[in-house]
Amino acid sequence: MRAYRGARFYPVDSAPIDEGVMLVEDGKIVGIGRDIEVPANAEVIDLAGKVVIPGLVDAHSHVGMWGDGEGDASRDGNERPGPITAEVDAIDSVNPHHVSFQSCREGGVTSVMIHPGSGNAVGGLCFAAKTRGEVVDDMVLKAPTGLKGALGENPKRGGEGKDSPKTRMGTAALIRDFFARAEEYGRKKERGKDPDPDLALENGLRVLRGEIPFRVHAHRSDDIATAVRLCEELGIAFNVEHCTDGYMIAPFLAEKNVVAHVGPGLSSRGKVEVANRDERNAALLAEAGVKVCLVTDHPFLDVRYFMAYGGVAQKHGLSFSDTLRALTLSPAESIGVEDRVGSLAPGKDADFLVLAGEPFSYKSPVLSTYIEGVEVYSRIDRRGG
Amino acid sequence: MLAIINARLHPVSSSPVRGALLLDGGSIREIGDIRVPGDVPVIDARDRIVTPGIIEAHCHAGLSEEGIGWEGNDGNERSDPMTPHVRAIDGANPEDKAFGFFREAGITSSQLTPGSANIIGGEQLVAKSKETLFIDEMVVLRPSGMKAALGENPKRVYGPKKSPATRMGNAAVMRKWLSKALAYSKKKESGSDPDFDMILEALLPVVHGDIPLRIHCHRADDILTAIRLAEEFSLDFSLEHVTQGHLLADTLAEKAIPCAAGPSMVHEAKVEMRGNGFEGVATMHRAGVRICLTNDHPVVHGRNLPAAAGMLQAAGLSSDDALGTITLAAARHMGLGDRLGSLEVGKDADVVIWSGDPLDARSFADVTIIDGEVVHRRGDDA
Secondary structure, eight states, rough: EEEEEEEOOOOOOSSSSSTTTEETTTTTEEEEEOOOOOOOOOOOETTTTTTEOEEEEEEOOOOSOTTTTTTTGGGGSSSOSSOTTTTBBBGGGOOTHHHOOOOOOOOTTEEEEOOOOSSSSSSEEEEEEOOSSSSSSHEEEEEEEEEEOOOHHHHHOOOOOOOOOOSHHHHHHHHHHHHHHHHHHHHHTTTTOOOOOHHHHHHHHHTTTTTOEEEEEEEEEHHHHHHHHHHHHOOOOOOEEEEETTGGHHHHHHHHHHHHEOTTTTTOOOGGGGGOOOOHHHHHHHTTTTTTOOTBBBSSSGGGHHHHHHHHHHTTTTOOHHHHTTTTHHHHHHHHOTTSSSSSOTTTTOOOOEESSSSTTTTEEEEEEETTEEEEEEHHHHHTT | OOEEEEEEOOEEEEEEEEEEEETTTTTEEEEOOOOOOOOOOOOOOOTOOOOOOOEEEOTTTTTTTOOOOGGBBBSTTOSSOOOOOOOOTTTTTTTOOHHHHHHHTTEEEEEOOOOOSSEEEEEEEEEEOOOOOOHHEEEEEEEEEEEESSSSHHHHHHTTTTTTHHHHHHHHHHHHHHHOOOOOOOOHHTTTTOOOOHHHHHHHHHHTTTTTEEEOOOOOOHHHHHHHHHHHHHHOOEEEETTTGGHHHHHHHHHTOEEEEOOOOOOOOOOGGGGGGGHHHHHHHTTTTEEEEEOOOTSGGGHHHHHHHHHHTTTOHHHEEEEEEEHHHHHHHTTTTTTTTSSTTTTTOEEEEESSSSTTTTTOOOEEEEEEEHHHHHOOGG
């Protein structure tokens, strides 16, 4: 057993603890508080003057499958051709030895949800992983965690020649058609009609049965509204990825209980559909009552600078506690892994960060990153003392 | 005239000092422990930090416009790898939203540069982030340099059916045209009156060393190719991006080559960007390389340049040195070290009052002043 003692702890789901103690055994948190008795056999780690927060959870990432200085050879995020590629699974594109996983540990990100890209109207399965390991299957936190969908510019840009979609209404029609076929496929199976196996429709069925949500890329306010319209019509669970114009229709999204994965941070307006990008988006959404998760969309924001994105969101009106939650417990809940990660509480995985000071300042770099009780990054080691 | 009083002045060129700043006719007239004449309008800094305006020394604002799509993309004249005759001033739109965000974020000057699709991509300029429809009114220096590029971009845009298709092709295209420009120059000097050639005319100030060739290079071998070519033709030159410069830090320091490092906040999007990050920039700084920091707006939005300098401080620079990489070092990189980048008597009155530590992502530019005119106010200063 180890006792981390003396730091200020931000458990996220309970009040901050000054000069607290956190007990860790077998990769799990077994106790946290101010007046916790430290067992005599425990190894004590003195963290006086430091700050401890849960490992960050990034609910929209492409680590291990995109970029990473390998060029075309490792561009494995968008399966083309074809606007419907529901049969693919992100886990089959992810290389744990890509440098981006080291970047996660360096930036304090201990859990990620890895998505296929947004080139296709239905892009494939997402899954959640810890950011440490040699074999991706050993890193899995939960799989699958959703089916990726996309509206707006990207899918219509992807179509070659005369292929649909060419318009926003074309993309919506393709998604409608896909789920209608999945429903029919499911009906046939139930009636024992034994249809030919179709991996894409099988994954559509998982969404229709409520096993996984549809996670829909949408930037512009009308695309976000289309996501809501489609998913309500289909009666499926969903959330909105990016949600760039969300602040323009925040009360609507709050009423619909939409979870917004807002990001990537610190970027500019490269596309028309992000022309209304506003740094206050996260704050205004939260103020209206929308659950907000900040996301890196790595490599679009380098995951090493996730915490700086939190600083920018805070600067533009997101409260400190909401910012911290948007980087930890809210994404854990959105992914469906809040029983394991996202806060510091007994029974949860010992995924945590030791910071030099208060979060979200460049003066408070990550000193250590722990996953399941193992130190997976140390700033001092890396900088050679 | 305008005075800023009760300021914690960070002049960059000298140690921080408490006092006042007197601005007159677009320049700084007095600084420090001074008496402000009674009739001068005053902004009370209320003990906040005051710095020179922030400078984005490698920027595509106005040329890669925000939220417009291809209609607003005027940064790369992709018709040919050799386009020194195109000019940023003819492509940069003062109505790009970026300039408004720059004013809000305390970014007072930027070097507007063509992209890196071409071996030589066109003439650059330095602009103030003023609100105007006339780009000419924003210009501080034109031309401020000539953009060039090595590495992946030109060979990706033109290869494999057209030259350049390889890195050696990149170098050959540049060598060929610089040689032609030298021959053209000799003919003109000897009075043999060659036929007018706009491309070669545009290269004359480069081969004469009148303006710097600013060479896009990420990978270590591309950096060395840039130096080889520039030295072969005795060019005035700078290196742009220099992502793997930390591997060559001693060489870059010894040769005293001006380097604009960044964008460091993005990941290794391309093979040639392997090893990208603030640690590398800090390594170069420690080795004594002449380094300034850039976000390559819009690759990372220029408004986040102070936050990027904060990351550089986290990587080991002192706060003054980190601030210097986006002010005085950036001004020197653009050839404007005598006019911009520090709070000194006689320099341009480009000044920012900050809500907190300028390099903290959570701080705001409360007041931004360009040429002595207030161009942005927020909060209690509004």
